Amino acid sequence: MIRHVLLLPFAVGLSWASGSAAAPPSTWHEAAGLRCVVSDSIDVGARIFESPDYQQTLVVPTGGENVFILALRARTYRVVPRESVSWLEDGPAPDLSAGADGGGFMESGGTMTFLDEDHTLAIEPEPPLVGALDLAKLQDSKPDYVYAAERYEPDAKSVASLRAVDRETRIEVFFGAWCSHCKVWVPRLLATLDAAANPHLTPTFYAMDEDLAEPAEPIRRASISDTPTIVVYQGGAELGRIEEEPVTSIESDLAMILAARRP
């Protein structure tokens, strides 16, 4: 606690020195769309954070004794002992006075590259959001969907109907990260599935490119021509689908598709 109080004026001074006279920073937040590559291998467990004033990047690799703080304007980085980072409930609080200057980092095409002893670390943009995703990856890539889902309350009767489904049901969701319709309807689907909490309902998400050409095989197989399209399968057979927007609501349309299947 005392360390955090002492840290505060230093953080203010640092943000002033970076040219941004912001209010005292709160916490660092996890960056979206970036990954850490260590000596040409993707470090899937690495975490990358942005400072509250977006002037610094904190890189926490999976292994090693150090973490790294990159000053984006100065194009320099600091090597900081891992234990100098306190982990608060809403994010890390690195001790910016700890560690030592690491030198300058290289930047090319949005990728920052620097050295740690005999390793090369690169912080690079993740590839475009196209292809199959699980729910966790979708939530990580589309925080706006998570936000909207948290604020949607699906109809209780439809949710109860979905909760009662006892056959293995595959729900394929074809959407585009660029698609404004999807931003409305996919979060409502997420909220519905979360409320139903039925392990028999298994969603798979396919993020498509704008030409609806990739990922090619799932799109061709399901004959997708609109976004979003939600296709419901049981036993390998399609029960029904929702294309572009539901007739009533996402949860109601889903419930009706599945109810029609029940004997």
Add this chain to the structure above:
Amino acid sequence: MRPFLAWLGWAAAAIVGVIFLTAAFLKGADLALFATQITDYGLSPSAWSAPSAVLLVILEGVLGVGLLLWFAPRVAIPATAALLLIFIAATAIGWARGDVTECGCFGRLAARGPGEVIVEDLVFLALLGIAWRLGPKSPPLPRARRCVAVGLILVALAWPWIGPHAPVDRWVTGIGPGADLSGLSAEDLRLPLEQGAVLVALVGPDCAACDASLPALEQIGQSEPGLRVAAIFAGDRAARRAWQLEHVPGFPVGHASQKALRQYYRRLPVVFRLQDGEVIQVWWGRAPDPGDPRLR
């Protein structure tokens, strides 16, 4: 009865004339977008798209004036009919090839599918048929109407060069105070645009005006309590990240494809002041000045 039928003929021509003038206005106001839509039809080399866009805007404007004011109808009506037949053929071919899912007939304001376009064009052809058959038998135009027609034709000829710079963004994009922008979607932006007061700037690559807006946006973010600032970059993630590292703005930046964002602007930057996803104020082509009372 004869005067009524003549009036009916003129009215039929006038309807098509107004539609053509509206189309010419909207397309000419965003010629770059119209040229892109022509390219998407895939019926001509992409190098022809820009001059084709200019030619079509002029044709639609001039013919629209002729039909509306019954100026040289014996030329305007068949020429318009010929143009409609070309539109129908182009739409049908593009539709059959899957190259066209939306027409660019009215810029971005009225997105319609190719089937709808063909049906509408056939209706316009029918109206032209009524105009040809029933319209007044071309008496000499009153001098005043002749002058108005000539003046409007001159505007139509100049519109491809005037239009892109005319302050008509609100009419061309359909976005102004009260518009719902909750559908504005960006990747990697951990700032909900639908909640509270947000100032969101659309920026892009090779946009000097966008880069010049950054200091003002940063200052606004620091000086306006309760107003969160964000930017959406028109491009992919790698390009957005490169831009972010070049400029290091003091606010979050997401990205969306140029194709997805194009409906919101004619030229970048555009800055929206949103309240719970609703547009409160728009600044076209620049950032607001810090201290602008419309920020509150």
